[in-house]
Amino acid sequence: MRQGHANLRVNDKVEVIAGKDKGRVGKILRIENANNRLIVERINLIKKHQKATEATQSGQIIEREAGLHISNVMLVCPECSETVRVGKKLLEDGTKVRMCKKCKATIESAK
Template identity: 40%
Template sequence: MKRLHVRRGDTVYVNAGSYRGTKGKVLQVFPEKERAIVEGVNMVAKHTKPSAQNPQGGIIRKEAPIHVSNLMLLDPETGKPTRIGRRRNEAGKLVRYSKKSNKEIK
């Protein structure tokens, strides 16, 4: 399984597709499929049958997964899209850092 550059809770920039230029928060990540669900991005219409939770049924708009290659992490300092790298910090723990500002990402 490949290690991804995005994690749940990260703020990302969409750099390709019909939602290009959109910023959003990562809600869920699927490492085995290399996809992520981003808040407000790749909205699809899902038709639902009436159920106990939704007695009316109808059409629900929800986010669909988007490939992680179309996402860039936002730099915590400048707020602009950046590539990330991995390095060991003083405690010897592997951490992500922004290649644009050279700052550690949470």
């Protein structure tokens, strides 16, 4: 059974509302619907110790983003710049769009 989370999309600006990075804002890089996690740019950084793969390449410590659970982030509205809940609205032409619950502005997906 696929869970998914249609309220958040790649390139959306989100704020972390729980955990060690609480209060930090970043852009969504990747969404993993299978386990309800997402990768946010420069948030929840971990150090990965990488072994040398060839004789010429030395081992190194790589800093990269780890996954966050979807429930630990909230969308930042581009209009009112606040963390908001997301609603759905049906336009006159029949398309369904996301809308900010605070300022009622439509949230366009940044491509």
